[in-house]
Amino acid sequence: GANGGAVLGCEALIHWRHPARGLVPPAQFIPQAEQSGLIADIGAWTLRAACRQIARWKSEGVPFGSVAVNVSALEFRGRRLLETLDTAMAEHGVQPHELELEITESVLMGDTESAQRIVSRLHELGMPLAVDDFGTGYSSLAYLKHLRPSKLKIDRSFVRDLEEDVEGRVIVRAIVGLAHALGIRIVAEGVETEGQRRFLRGIGCELLQGYLISRPQPAGAAAEFIRASAEATVEVS
Ligand code: CA
Ligand code: CA
Numbered sequence: 067g068a069n070g071g072a073v074l075g076c077e078a079l080i081h082w083r084h085p086a087r088g089l090v091p092p093a094q095f096i097p098q099a100e101q102s103g104l105i106a107d108i109g110a111w112t113l114r115a116a117c118r119q120i121a122r123w124k125s126e127g128v129p130f131g132s133v134a135v136n137v138s139a140l141e142f143r144g145r146r147l148l149e150t151l152d153t154a155m156a157e158h159g160v161q162p163h164e165l166e167l168e169i170t171e172s173v174l175m176g177d178t179e180s181a182q183r184i185v186s187r188l189h190e191l192g193m194p195l196a197v198d199d200f201g202t203g204y205s206s207l208a209y210l211k212h213l214r215p216s217k218l219k220i221d222r223s224f225v226r227d228l229e230e231d232v233e234g235r236v237i238v239r240a241i242v243g244l245a246h247a248l249g250i251r252i253v254a255e256g257v258e259t260e261g262q263r264r265f266l267r268g269i270g271c272e273l274l275q276g277y278l279i280s281r282p283q284p285a286g287a288a289a290e291f292i293r294a295s296a297e298a299t300v301e302v303s
Pocket of ligand 1: 077136168
């Protein structure tokens, strides 16, 4: 959280262990996976892996909050996403509030009927939705009414220049105000400096993500970090 407290959630980031190139981050292969259609298989694999990890952390007593999984707009066509979720959650005993689906603004563009149906079903299931990279897509604010997300994640491009850029500060302040008025929690992405943290805390942005908090790390190291943060919070309060 923004007050330097406990970990309230984490984001699952898929990496590709390539025989020659080593560990390849998602930005370097997900766009190609979307173009080729492979994203459907990769997305299903990721959801199953996240559910398996949630089950393991629960059995080990890791206070992880929730695990967010990035879901491509393409997965909002057809029925497979819901089937994969059903199966993986049942198999690993995962509750809806232990997962969170991160989607971008583009989900409700284009073929919206199928997407809208899936969104409704996810709401029925009680599955939290977060809008990822908020402010960079097609910013029709009308979709917030249909999507009813539990979180908006302010894109890192707004956070990066907070300390130098007056307009950036105005925009971020406005997003936080909008989200709070709609009862939506707000996450700032890409937080890297104390100055950014101070400003965000000052305007009531309650959740922070970025290198200042933690770099992406494997599940084992993440679990240690989460436990240490929880203990530190208990000590302070
Ligand atoms: Ca994300
Ligand atoms: Ca993001």
